[in-house]
Amino acid sequence: MSTGGWIGLVIGLGIALFIIGAVLAFFLTKRMFEKQIKENPPITEKMIRAMFLQMGRKPSEAQIKAVMRSMQNAKTKK
Missing domain, CATH: 1.20.5 (Single alpha-helices involved in coiled-coils or other helix-helix interfaces)
Known part of the structure; x- marks a missing residue:
């Protein structure tokens, strides 16, 4: 070669x-x-609580869990 x-x-x-x-x-x-x-995860329960408070609402624990669950379901569907 x-x-x-x-x-x-x-x-x-x-x-x-x-x-x-x-x-x-x-x-x-x-x-x-x-x-x-x-x-x-990029968003935590503490962040969701802060978001609700900024909107002028006092979130219940059920609302926070529902938001977290919906985010988890959206992530797993991809």
């Missing part, structure tokens, strides 16, 4: 490995992000 052939092989292999690494990194990052969001 000539020198040009080796250079082409090295460049082609480098590009292929780069693409494989990028795809692998994408899926691993996506999986880690989804796990983080599931473990640490």
